[in-house]
Ligand code: C2O
């Protein structure tokens with residue numbers, strides 16, 4: 001109902017070109033223009049996402065029903081997994097609208113326990129933010145809640161529960177949100193949305209209990225052994241060699257980091273958590289801490305030595321990222337997805353439209369300093385919690401902020417594990433990580449704090465008073481107490 005899928009847009013454009021060409025042919029009969037090459041018809045078939053039905057006739061409103069419920073899905077081929085789902089799918093349906101639209105979600109909780117929805121990255125009013133006890137009461141089994149807000153920023157976001165988050169997200173509750181900017185340049189590439197996650201399932205399809213591995217599991221952050229892209233193991237993209245693709249990647253895993261590479265290729269990163277970055281950035285590997293997003297362009301091609309195109313498949317690889325104490329040794333490389341080439345002539349690479357976003361630098365001159373330390377808190381009886389400044393979230397004092405205030409946060413990590421730090425409701429700009437400034441300016445809502453490291457960022461609390469949460473997005477850590485609240489008034 002809203003913006004067309006770019007592939008559809010491309011097809012529509014091609015149709016238009018074809019009609020024009022035919023018209024011209026019937027008038028003066030010049031040489032027919034060749035159609036621009038396109039992706040195979042099966043391009044993104046294996047990555048199809050559920051789409052929520054838009055109940056509103058207003059083109060500026062996306063109104064949907066959404067139900068959290070147990071549902072049977074096929075994760076292990078041929079086996080049934082009873083997952084926790086939005087509308088029966090893992091991931092939940094794609095919510096897609098354009099910037100400035102109103103999103104209205106009639107939510108029903110049909111899970112056996114309370115839940116809420118948090119709209120990760122969206123700068124919406126505190127009352128819509130989904131944090132139980134602060135934004136709203138947890139929605140009991142059988143309960144309903146209407147989420148209703150305007151989508152303020154274009155970009156790639158996601159939604160997930162904020163009640164028993166590690167368990168509920170780990171059991172399958174997460175879904176993508178795309179906010180389109182109708183004014184963005186055309187021709188960025190044929191788009192795919194990649195919701196990356198993992199699942200803890202046995203060979204017979206049964207979900208492992210959410211607290212498997214005991215307190216050590218909590219300390220490490222639980223990773224599922226099965227890597228998932230849009231709920232599927234190792235799906236295949238059917239591509240035309242040389243044609244640019246645009247991947248909107250969301251790391252929706254409860255703990256796992258994704259470090260990705262495509263042998264022989266580079267990624268052009270054009271966007272991050274909060275929409276486009278200031279200028280595109282080219283790299284050969286892409287690292288996404290838990291909850292981070294990336295908007296990247298890739299031009300998969302066959303190698304020159306390739307003679308039998310149908311035999312060639314490129315593999316997007318997951319490589320272990322050391323996020324602390326032994327996590328790099330727990331796993332070896334894994335395949336994320338395959339790219340298979342259609343048996344056609346490779347397309348000529350098309351020039352990239354100019355992408356430049358003016359992101360004003362937040363002024364540090366008048367900023368207030370906030371010092372936070374992410375800690376492991378051990379008690380005399382041997383039990384532990386994780387937290388901020390030595391205490392778990394339930395004992396912590398609120399950080400104070402006043403409307404309009406700019407703050408510089410210094411987040412240090414005294415633990416032997418990384419912590420991806422997430423701030424609700426506001427974007428920040430990273431100043432430095434361990435003293436090293438980022439190479440490109442961008443709006444972030446999640447940034448990794450490495451082992452024994454320090455993250456400094458600047459944030460302006462421009463509007464929207466209320467209680468705002470910050471926490472580690474290794475959800476096992478958050479549930480163990482590594483969360484805090486900001487009182488903004
Ligand atoms: Cu993804 Cu508290 O959030």
Ligand code: CU
Pocket residue numbers: 418419420472473474477478482
């Ligand atoms: Cu953590």
